[in-house]
Amino acid sequence: MNHKAQIKMGETLGVLIVFFLIVGISIGFYTMIQKDSIKTRAREQLEKETIRIALKAAHLQEITCTQDRDIEEVNCIDWYKATSFKQVIESDQQAFLFYEADFRSSKITLQQVYPVDPALPLTLDLYSNPPKHVANRIQTAIPVVIRDPTIANALQQKSIGLLFVEVYS
Amino acid sequence: MLHQKKGAVEIQFNWIFILIIGALILTFFFAIAQKQKQLSERRLGADISSELDLLFTGQGVSSNTISVMNIPNVPIRVSCDDYTIFNVPRRLGNTIIFSPQEITGKKMIGMTLPWTVPFKVTNFFYLTTPRIRYIIINAPDVVQEELTATLPLNRAVGEGMSVEFVNDTSLVSSILYQNNPHTRLIFFNTDPELPSDFESVKARGISAVVLQGGFTDFDDISEAHFYRKEGNAFVDDQGADGNAVYAIIGKASALGAMITSTAEGYECSMAKATHRLKNVAEIYRGRSDAIFTAIHRNECGFAVSALDAIISAESQGLSQVKTAIDAGQSSLESSNRNALRLSCPTLY
Structure with a gap:
């Protein structure tokens, strides 16, 4: 039993x-x-983040061309505003931290394409904040018009450029 | 007899064993279900936040937009720095949002207006819902006309902003509570009064602001005095710096004071806005120096002293920024007009 x-x-x-x-x-x-699904979602999130940052960069009031007080020229970047923006965020830590809230871990570069003005640098790194260890990165390029307001002839003021936005995770 | 006793012990032991293991299995699956519930709530919160984030970005880049969005019926807590859904916070970055503290319901209204001083600094984003009731009291005709033209009022039922105009201050005491999650009373040049029907309403269910100024147009509103309900009366609603009265800088800022429900929210959003103004002014300052050096034309001078005044005022508070803007606005505008007239590059 x-x-x-x-x-x-x-x-x-x-x-x-x-x-x-x-x-x-x-x-x-x-x-x-x-785990696989988390990886896919992380990639999707990074893609959305790239779109968000690219949109913000392309429409950043600080660098876009304006005709009057609030009329923006779509996808047009004022070269002198962009240069001044770069100088401000490089010299002022508070200003850098301010834009970090929007651009986070990314790099934003403006590049002249055609016609290239030899008097100006070919590329301008507007914002650069890569992380120490890059796990993932997505780059997108937005075609833009670059305007040099110092050229008197309105037709010659504008050239074609690319705004590169690279987002890291 | 001994066998019978042994059998009884065995049966009892089996039952205890089954109970313990059963409880263990139930606890195990209950824990998994709880974890899964938390996980799916966080996932839903993250999904909604992510979509809203893109929406805010898309809307925020264009000025003068109005959109009515369908959203899941989950409460969205909005502060000046972030918004939270299911305890999942999402940073707003530099987006300047004026909103009530909580958005509930299936519809959300988003609006944008440019903030110009006189150059455009950024877009202000306004967030509200048709469920929140705005009562505008004693507003001058010119303000009423501009509000009617600016706000989404004449929409389908449940899609526009719920705004009522009360022109006779003696009628304020008889305003009835209509079960809205929040009622915002906006007084123009008159002391705030709590309608008697709102005496039993929770403090977070009602707030008030008094806008003061000359009112020849919307831009003449000079300051906003924020109030919250305490007991059966309105008392000062203080921001983080202890003030209840804040300067209004233009139409976009006045609309911000009307839509946001707390002094803290207004103060925080305007602090972000003035920080951005300082950056934009610094960028224009640097740009004007560089352009002046590049073109070598003495007649193409810019009103940089007005920009310098704005830059240095930023650290001294909103009132000082307003003073600097008011003082420099006309010289900035005329400097830009002169630049256009002389075929020089414009300042902004």
């Missing part, structure tokens, strides 16, 4: 062990799928 009870107990324990084993394997499998 004692032996019979021991067998019964062993059976119960066996069932429990198998049950928890199956639960454990299921949790492991679920975690593995979740």
Whole structure:
């Protein structure tokens, strides 16, 4: 009788062990799928972040061309505003921290494409804040008009450029 | 007899064993379900936040926009620095938002206006819902006309802002509570009064602001005095710096004081705005020096002293910034007009 009870107990324990084993394997499998899904979501988030930062950079009041007090020229960047913006955030830590709230870990570069004005640098790093360890990066380029307001001829004021936005995670 | 006793002990032990293991399994699955619930709430919060973030960015880059958005019926807590859904906070960055503390319901109204001083500094973003009731008391005709033209009022039911104009101050005491999550009383040049029907309403359900100024147009509003409900009366609503009265700089700022529900929210958003103004003024200052050096034309001078005054006023508070803007506005405008007249590059 004692032996019979021991067998019964062993059976119960066996069932429990198998049950928890199956639960454990299921949790492991679920975690593995979740890890993949987290990676995909992180990539999606970075893509959205890139769009957000690119939009903000292309419409940044501080660098865009204006015709009058609040009429913006779409996708037009004033070279002198951009240069001054770069100087301000490089010389003023408070200003850099202010724009960091919007641009976070990214690099924003303005590049002349055509016609290239040899008197001006080919590229202008407007903002640069890469993290110490880059796990992921996405770059996007926005075609823009670059305007040099010092040129008297309105037709020659404008050239084609690219605004590169690289976002890190 | 001994066998019978042994059997009874065995049966009792089995039941205790089943109870313990059953409780263990139930606890295990209950914990998983709880964790899963928290996880999906956080995920939903993150998804909504992410969509809202893109929406704010998209809307924020254009001026003079109005949009009515369908949102999930979850409370969104908005402060000047971030907004929170299901305890998932999302930073607002430099987006300047004027909003009530909590957005509830299935519709959200977003509006943008440019902040110009006289050059454009940034867009102000206004967030509210059709469920929040705005009662505008004793507003001059010119202000009423501008508000009617600016705010989304004449929309389909439940899609526009809920705004009422009360022109007779003696009618304020008889305004009835209509179960709105928040009621904002906006007084023009008159002391605030709590309608008797609101005496039993929770303090966070009602707030008031008194706008003061000359009122030949919307830009003449000079300051806003914020109030909150305490007991059966309105008392000063103080911002983080202890003040309840703040300067208004232009129409966009006046609308901000009307829509935001606390002095703290207004003060914080305007601090962000003036910080940005300082940066923009510094950028224009640097740009004007560089242009002047590049073109070598003495007649193309800029009103840089007005920019310098704005830059140095930023650290002294909102009132000083307003003084600097008021003092420099005409010289900045005439400097830009002169530049256009003389075919020089404009200051802004």
